[in-house]
Amino acid sequence: MNWFMNLEIKNKVIILFSTLAVAIFVSLYVTYDNLTTLENNQKDIEDRFIKPNNEIVTIRRSLIDYRLRYISAITLPDSAKLENIGKEFNSHIIETDNAILTKMKSLGVSLRYKENFDGLEASYKLYKEEAEKDIAALYEKKLDGLAFPRNFVESQYGSAISSYESMLMVLDELDFIMKRDLTALTRRSSQDLFLNYLLFYILAGMVIIVLVVLSVQINLIISRPLKQLTSLADDIAGGNLKVETPVIERNDEIGRLYKSFDGMLDSLKEVGKLSEKMASGDLSSNMVPKSENDVLVKSLNMMVGNLGIIINDIKESTDILSSSTSQIFSATTKLAVNANETATAISETTTTVEQVKKTSEISNKKSREVSAAAQRAAEISDKGIKATEENLAAMNKISGQMNTIAGSIVKLTEQSRAIGEIIATVNDLAEQSNLLAVNAAIEAARAGEQGKIFVVIAQEIKNLSEQSKQATSQVKNVLNDIQNAINLTALAAEQGEKIVRSGMELSKEAEESILMLAGTINTFTDVAMQTSVSSQEQFIGMDQIAIAMDNIKQASAHNASTSRELEQSARDLQTISSKLKDSISIFNIS
Structure with missing residues (x-):
């Protein structure tokens, strides 16, 4: 047969x-x-x-x-x-x-x-x-x-x-x-x-038997093999590539069909293995086309090559993004440290101002008492000289603190500008990553069913780039807030410096007045009145200084809070960069 x-x-x-x-x-x-x-x-x-x-x-x-x-x-x-x-x-x-x-x-x-x-x-x-x-x-x-x-x-x-x-x-x-x-x-x-x-x-019985034999033979040689092949095709259409084509020792159309189907199944299995390698991150494998018309294998190899190029570009961009985020994180850390130091210095200055304010209040009280108790003039004069010296020293200290605050504000301004430039670079990198993700999605869409996983990867890259843009936008907003706070701090510092200068001048005048008071007891009453007036003015000036220092303290606290937020944003950006780097590291392109 x-x-x-x-x-x-x-x-x-x-x-x-x-x-x-x-x-x-x-x-x-x-x-x-x-x-x-x-x-x-x-x-x-x-x-x-x-x-x-x-x-x-x-x-x-x-x-x-x-x-x-x-x-x-x-x-x-x-x-x-x-x-x-x-x-x-x-x-x-x-x-x-x-x-x-x-x-x-x-x-x-x-x-x-x-x-x-x-x-x-x-x-x-x-x-x-x-x-x-x-x-x-x-x-x-x-x-x-x-x-x-x-x-x-x-x-x-x-x-x-x-x-x-x-x-x-x-x-x-x-x-x-x-x-x-x-x-x-x-x-x-x-x-x-x-x-x-x-x-x-x-x-008639023989004809019926012949008909039955013909029906059975047609079923055996045509219908049954085609049903088996249809069942195999249904399994393959359902995604099951573990099926095996039965071996048929025939040279007719059915036999050739089974051989062609077996070759097609082998090609699909090779494509499945290559897709599994691609899914696991191995982009170093390629398939050999069966013929010049093997469009599927050629397109798959082209997709693997293009995806490797895209992954390399993303890796380079990720390295740049990681380096930039590290710099941003370092800068924000320094900014937070400086902001904390500034807040500490301002807090100390505020305490000193409060002390000076109290001293001015005491001086004011003493001046009023001088007019009522001239016999204690000498003692009050000594105390006035001493208080004036302390006031002058405090004012010198306040002036030094104000100079330190001014230097910190200038340095903070420069660092904010540097962070703004880094944020612009990160934003450009995020744009490039987004563009690369779009290109990867297009290449994956061309690949059909085998490129679905790369569509997911491209979407993840796109999401990460969007998160990077959002993080840089938040960092930029935080930097704007810090810049505004720095400007307010600089303005308050300038006003504080003016007030300190005025206080120092007043302290010098008080010292001269007290010295003159010691030399001219006879005019003590007039000088006491003048001192009382000067002490009153000094008290008002110190009150203004205290209010300005309180504003500076609030601005410094806001600056420190903003620095901490900037530091957290930089840390989030660094985390996103690490995740992106880890996601890309699974791909083996060599």
């Missing part, structure tokens, strides 16, 4: 249906032959039995009629009509004789019993001669009152009776022989009919 299985399906179908056509043709031929045989048997029965039997019946009737006319002629009682007997008998005899002889000749030609009909014809001729002699003898005698002589009666109406009975015996014998042959032929026809029916049923 291997030669049959290796034939093309067209030749298989031709052979199978040719076999069916031959079986049907044989059945039709045998049926036609049997019908022809039955028709010939029917015609044979009609020619050999039915027609001859009708002829015999006609002859028998003619003979009986002849016999009756003969008896009527010889037994007629009316002697007056004897003259016409011969004429009527002879006239009728001619018609009957012609009919009987014609039928006998017809039977002698159509039947196979010629010797029987030869004897019948001889008996009929003898009968006719004897009948004619009897009629002639009766006509010649013409007996009075008698229609026939007595010897005619004694001889049973004439001497021709023996010939007549002999003809009847021949006819009876022929009738018996024909019935016997007809029975045999009928029995044989019935047997032939039974055999024909049996043969017809056998051939």
